[in-house]
Amino acid sequence: MMKKTDIFKVIPYTKEIQEKFSCEFDCGNDHISNFLRSSLALNDSFGKTYISVSEESEKVIGYYNISMGYIESCYDKLPVRLGGAVHINYFAVDRDWQKKNIANKFYISDMLLNDCIERVMFIRKNYVGCAFITLASTEEGYNLYCRNGFEELEAEDMTFTPNESEKSGGTYMYFALETEE
Amino acid sequence: MAGYAFPTGTPIRTKTELKNKFNITKHRKDLKEFLEKNEIVTYRDEITGEYIMEARSKNDEEN
Numbered sequence: 001m002m003k004k005t006d007i008f009k010v011i012p013y014t015k016e017i018q019e020k021f022s023c024e025f026d027c028g029n030d031h032i033s034n035f036l037r038s039s040l041a042l043n044d045s046f047g048k049t050y051i052s053v054s055e056e057s058e059k060v061i062g063y064y065n066i067s068m069g070y071i072e073s074c075y076d077k078l079p080v081r082l083g084g085a086v087h088i089n090y091f092a093v094d095r096d097w098q099k100k101n102i103a104n105k106f107y108i109s110d111m112l113l114n115d116c117i118e119r120v121m122f123i124r125k126n127y128v129g130c131a132f133i134t135l136a137s138t139e140e141g142y143n144l145y146c147r148n149g150f151e152e153l154e155a156e157d158m159t160f161t162p163n164e165s166e167k168s169g170g171t172y173m174y175f176a177l178e179t180e181e
Numbered sequence: 182m183a184g185y186a187f188p189t190g191t192p193i194r195t196k197t198e199l200k201n202k203f204n205i206t207k208h209r210k211d212l213k214e215f216l217e218k219n220e221i222v223t224y225r226d227e228i229t230g231e232y233i234m235e236a237r238s239k240n241d242e243e244n
Contacts, residue, residue: 003224005224006223007220008220008234054232056223057224100234102236114212147209148206148209149206180205
């Protein structure tokens, strides 16, 4: 018998998807899981959410939420903007999918992050120029971002403005979009 | 006023310097090559209930 499968894809998050799929999402972090069920996840003034759903198993695989940002430095005691950025406010993969991989090398989180980077490259090429992707990484996410080319912000001379939930911690990281060209 | 600056802490750098500092990681290069040739499919195993992720060659689909 032929297996019923879904092709992995990432689509814009909608009210319909939220009502149908978000209730069981659990990435292991209550704050990040609950964001997907909140009205903020659909609020374009906060950020834009993109999601991967396995419709066959009626299960959210993962999601990310992005908004505009920037990195700035300090030069002669004045803030200087080093470049525009797309900031990843939230990024998460459901527990049931977190360990899934191909060849013990490529994880679902790599696929989701790749979609995010490709989307930002498309925006950069066609709509709004920017130089970086920024985020505040949890301890659990740190290796994912490192292996995909993110670097830690040199805190003493570069910074970005964290959102409310990121003020309490996390490792501030950035990805230089020039590397994708 | 408009300018162009780089993420090194020094406001003015050449593009070559930036490229040298920020090479694409091997992992990311491998992933991009892998996704050019394959697509990812997901499903739930009906017997075990386990969620599965697999790669499917794009060439197979064309054939």
